[in-house]
Amino acid sequence: MAATAGKQLGTLAAAFYHHQKLNLHCYQLCSLLQVRNYAARKGTREKARKKKVKVEVKKVGWTPHNQKKKSESLSMAVLNPNDSWKVSPIDDVWLGKYHKWKVYPFAEAVECHRETHHPTCYNLPNAFINAYIELDMHGEKPTKMVEAFTRTVNMPHVFDHGENRTVIAFAKTPELLQMADKAGATICGDGQLIKKIQKGEISVSDFTATVAHPEIMAELSVIRGLMKRKFPNPRVGTLGLDLSVMIRKILYGIQYKAVPYEDHPSIGRITVPIGRLTMDTKQLEENFITVIKDVEQVRPKRDGLFITRTSLRSPPSPEMLKVDFQQYFEEKNSADASYESDDDEEIVRSNVI
Template sequence: MAATAGKQLGTLAAAYYHHQKLNLHCYQLCSLLQVRNYAARKGTREKAKKKKVKVEVKKVGFVPPIRQKKTETLTVGELQTDDSWKSEPLDDVWLGKYHKWKVYPFAEAVECHRETHHPTCYNLPNAFINAYIELDMHGEKPTKIVEAFTRTVNVPHVFDHGENRTVIAFAKTPELLQLADKAGATISGDNQLIKRIQKGEISVSDFTAAVAHPEIMADLSVIRGLMKRKFPNPRVGTLGLDLSVLIRKILYGIQYKAVPLEQDITFGRITVPIGRLTMDSKQLEENFIAIIKDVEQVRPKRDGLFITRTSLRCPPSTEVFKVEFQKYFEEKNSADASYESDDDEEIVRTNVI
């Protein structure tokens, strides 16, 4: 009996010990679970607090319809430049939707804008007159599109473009620096000017552009990081042998940008001022010719027109007058052909002799 009781007591002791060990393990496990639950609840509370933060909404007052900004929306018909299939207007009043767009002589289009800007109308006799140039942006291959580009062109008749431009010039010889100053450079110099820029006495960011002569490019490379995009480059037209031409192009040249349309990227447009209404019509026409010839230089190597349509606009008037542009290229082609024929005739004469 004593042996049996001892065995039972030992079994109970082992069971008790095992029970206590199991309780300890459960306690530790529960404590860990409590920490995880607490951490999860804390994260949930933080998220809830963030959601409860009220966002202050600013109320906008009523804007009259006249003052609302209107985005330019062009229809397929306005993008279509070929209207040869339309009929000619029979009188002075017609619907542009069903008839050809009238082509005005350049001088007549300018005179029409002068009438609308007379003191009795808009009272802006010295307003800018803009050339609106439409482009076919198809590239050399059918799948390629001409990207947006920005160029600066020298116009034969300079006018006040309303911008304050400044130029810094770099050259080695005193003769070149003197020519740069006469051309209108804000500041010019050699290695001493480069050292002043390195010390921080002069900031290149204060100038519209920087031009340089090729002889000083080796010394100018030490401040390439400070100049960034304003570092002289022949592609941009800021590096060359004739500093006076470069400076005048920056100061008085007209900058334009070709932008693809959002409705159809195969169409592009350029809006560029060609002068003011107070200028002579012949001068405005010569500026217009210089600009369209510069645009034609970007033409991709493919068949068809690059410039599809040109017109004259003069804000704030909404009138648009279409003008002819192909005749200016035809004059150039005929002049080149006549020059080649003269050369051929001269060669024949020399052979005969």
């Protein structure tokens, strides 16, 4: 009986042990399920809170059609500047969709704008005449495009650009200060001018730009914090030996920017004024040549044209008159070829002798 009772007690103890172990596993499993359920409930609550947030819908009033912002949608004429496959017009009236865009001589294009701005039409005889330049922005690699760039060109024939520009010139010697004054600098000075700026008697922010000669840079570094971005820099063209050239470029130089289209970054355009309609036609043409040659300096190292098309515009007239720009580069190329042929002849003569 004692042995049987011992076996029963051992069986009960083993059963109790297994029961406790099973309860421990169930507790662990329940705690894990509780965490998972809580995580699921938390996500659900966050979604519900987001649904309750009211989104304010801004009501846009009615806008007239002539005040709506027009999108920069490019026409096929802009996408395909080469229209050599089209038929030439035979009279004064033609459809631009099916015929070539007429190319005007520069003098004739200027004369046409003068007629439209006559007192009997727009009555703006002294209006600006702008050069509109279209570019192929493809870089050296087919997938890489030329980034937007800004340049300042010094026109051979200055004109009233409509801006009030002022320049401060810094130099040590009286000769350089006299040269800067003749070039058109608003204020010229040496160390005394630097002290006035340091005391606050003169504010650099009231002037368009500052130029300086390299000899005075050691003294000028004292007010570098006051000048900030207007501190003379050779990269910007405000620090150099020739003060007169820098001052004239700031006062009379024309700044232009090449901007690619948003939808078509491979096509860019430049709008830059080259003068006024009252100027001599030859002077306007020389300014135009200066601009296109300055733009050509930025061209990437690849085959093909960088400037694809040029035209003349004169606001407020929407008229665009296409002019030939390649003739000005052909003159340079022919001159270079003739120079090379002369050199070849001299080499041959020297070899014969």
